[in-house]
Amino acid sequence: AQSVTQLGSHVSVSEGALVLLRCNYSSSVPPYLFWYVQYPNQGLQLLLKYTSAATLVKGINGFEAEFKKSETSFHLTKPSAHMSDAAEYFCAVSEGDTGRRALTFGSGTRLQVQP
């Protein structure tokens, strides 16, 4: 069984500060990992994905994430927060080729950006 843990349901940063959202996973198969962003009253938008190519993955809007197998982590970072980054962020792990190909999601982290 797979699971995802996102540490911190709410994170608040100042505009221009580093953004760090934490994600740890467990998976019985080599994982495919994703970060999604959800703006208010919208669906989920794919930010970036890890698919066993490079361990440092770059995504849209200046976000990146690093896959660390030894730590079973896939933390999301952005060097300088913008007001427009305020949203909820979800980490997810895929079952890959094993049947359903469904995603297991973390409970989400709401990012607040202070002016």
Add this chain to the structure above:
Amino acid sequence: DAGITQSPRHKVTETGTPVTLRCHQTENHRYMYWYRQDPGHGLRLIHYSYGVKDTDKGEVSDGYSVSRSKTEDFLLTLESATSSQTSVYFCAISGRGAGGYEQYFGPGTRLTVT
């Protein structure tokens, strides 16, 4: 953006009534999913489909049924709605892309059961 629409976008219904939510895709993707989103739980899988007429249960399938009679449409039915089914429902699609396995989400349906 992936071509996924959901209807209705908002619905208020009474306890005990049947409700059907529709997901429509224009991407010709094989896999389709229904999730529900509740505060503190992220998204949880209700049912999924891996082809026309091929469906199976997810982790929170009790009280829900699905049907897929053609590639582009995936219906979620609440046979007899209960207040615990008040939630936001998202449809997602997946076709094995260059990296594989990512899902694309519809805009969601906000369902309130009174």
